[in-house]
Amino acid sequence: MAKPKRRDLPDLSTYANSGAAISVRVTPKAAKDRIVVEDGVIRINVTAAPENGKANEAVRSILAAAMGVAPSKLTLKRGQTSRDKVFVYAS
Template sequence: MADLPWLVRAQGLSLRVRVTPRGGRDAIEGVEALSDGSAILKVRVRVAPEDGAANEAVRKLLAKAFKIPASAVRLETGATARIKTFAVSGEPTALAAGLAALTGQIS
């Protein structure tokens, strides 16, 4: 898959995520292509999508996966949508390499 769900920025990454709330566990499940051909990172969390709880769970899960503070991950767009964009602050090359390794993608 040539398209990746993340975009390297000057201060980190912009990451497109499809969230499955009430998913039974907290997990990053890999990369998937949408019907339009764009790529997203599939994430599931245990909590329900109420009062931003699922967004917060995704933010903490991403921070844990990147081994960075939760404050370095913020929701950019899609607060009430299933597909969201998160900004991840940090060294862009290292973040992209870590995510590529985690998902089995080649960046």
Template sequence: MKKGELSHLAQEGARIAVRVTPKVSRNEVTLHDGQIRVMTTAIPEDGKANKAVQKLLASALGIAKSRLELRQGAFSRNQALRTVGRSVADIWD
């Protein structure tokens, strides 16, 4: 998915549900039947896969990874993240 392609979902306080698949051959974010799927090469050990998911999803949303907060599912394939803070674009509007 291109950088910022999911930017319409990056509203402050938005809850974003994702399906995570760790340990795959490539990093990818897809939208399939209305569900966001994040595939990462990172292994699900010591939070490595969670950090990779945060980075990949932030890129797809077009926001900084520090604006995404894992709210649910740290040890699950089904996760919920929340956007926090405001982007520079929001401040200038």
């Protein structure tokens, strides 16, 4: 997976609060990596396949890039095998 370009991502820095839970809806095996925010719902498309946690890592990486934080600051709290996931930001 190529590292997402910052200019192609929405600004999600408002979610970078310690202990904040970020709910996302994921579409794996998409044509390209992108984030769309509609009506307060964050939808993330990643090209990675949902095998061995590859899609989860891709989602974590692109979400961290949009938030302007390191991927290691995001932890997958819920939704390991689901399309609906909750990440927690720890500063």
